Amino acid sequence: ILNVEQSPQSLHVQEGDSTNFTCSFPSSNFYALHWYRWETAKSPEALFVMTLNGDEKKKGRISATLNTKEGYSYLYIKGSQPEDSATYLCARDSNYQLIWGAGTKLIIKP
Amino acid sequence: NAGVTQTPKFQVLKTGQSMTLQCAQDMNHEYMSWYRQDPGMGLRLIHYSVGAGITDQGEVPNGYNVSRSTTEDFPLRLLSAAPSQTSVYFCASSYSTSGNTEAFFGQGTRLTVV
Numbered sequence: 470i471l472n473v474e475q476s477p478q479s480l481h482v483q484e485g486d487s488t489n490f491t492c493s494f495p496s497s498n499f500y501a502l503h504w505y506r507w508e509t510a511k512s513p514e515a516l517f518v519m520t521l522n523g524d525e526k527k528k529g530r531i532s533a534t535l536n537t538k539e540g541y542s543y544l545y546i547k548g549s550q551p552e553d554s555a556t557y558l559c560a561r562d563s564n565y566q567l568i569w570g571a572g573t574k575l576i577i578k579p
Numbered sequence: 580n581a582g583v584t585q586t587p588k589f590q591v592l593k594t595g596q597s598m599t600l601q602c603a604q605d606m607n608h609e610y611m612s613w614y615r616q617d618p619g620m621g622l623r624l625i626h627y628s629v630g631a632g633i634t635d636q637g638e639v640p641n642g643y644n645v646s647r648s649t650t651e652d653f654p655l656r657l658l659s660a661a662p663s664q665t666s667v668y669f670c671a672s673s674y675s676t677s678g679n680t681e682a683f684f685g686q687g688t689r690l691t692v693v
Contacts, residue, residue, distance in 0.1 A: 515681035
């Protein structure tokens with residue numbers, strides 16, 4: 470079972486500031502990298518599915534980049550808002566399975 | 580759209596009891612899976628299915644059984660509950676079996692085994 474690492478484990482950010490966090494994964498036999506947003510008492514919801522090296526995806530104030538050669542992806546949030554408070558999960562595919570990181574818990578301070 | 584429907588939302592079991600967690604999706608997705616989520620850890624795959632009649636083990640399959648008799652339904656059975664199975668369980672489905680389409684999650688089941 471390959472390892473997917475996310476850092477930092479948690480992050481406190483002032484409202485209005487921008488932030489980013491990292492997902493690291495083994496680069497061999499790569500096919501897809503997923504990002505999900507998970508709010509407390511809810512279910513994870515997909516943000517992005519990325520497959521190509523150099524891919525960059527954007528949804529509103531949230532964007533993500535992918536480097537499959539070195540095995541990392543960054544998630545960026547621009548101008549953080551209280552509603553961005555959530556745990557952000559990444560997952561890498563491996564032989565019909567998604568292998569998940571433990572998540573980055575983002576807390577936005579008003 | 581109902582999406583992925585998972586029941587029950589909460590359950591308390593005594594050690595040794597058995598139960599079935601239900602999962603149904605109405606999106607005609609081929610791929611379905613069950614995860615458990617424990618504090619400080621990522622979602623861990625219990626079992627998955629790439630289509631009706633086909634199931635396989637994930638990372639932590641011991642103590643659990645699954646079946647996939649229809650495309651829509653993917654129940655998870657706990658054979659003899661143990662305190663180590665106290666966890667939050669999520670069912671998920673996705674359109675493709677190839678890993679490049681997003682997963683849709685049920686609302687989760689919080690299971691406590693005493």
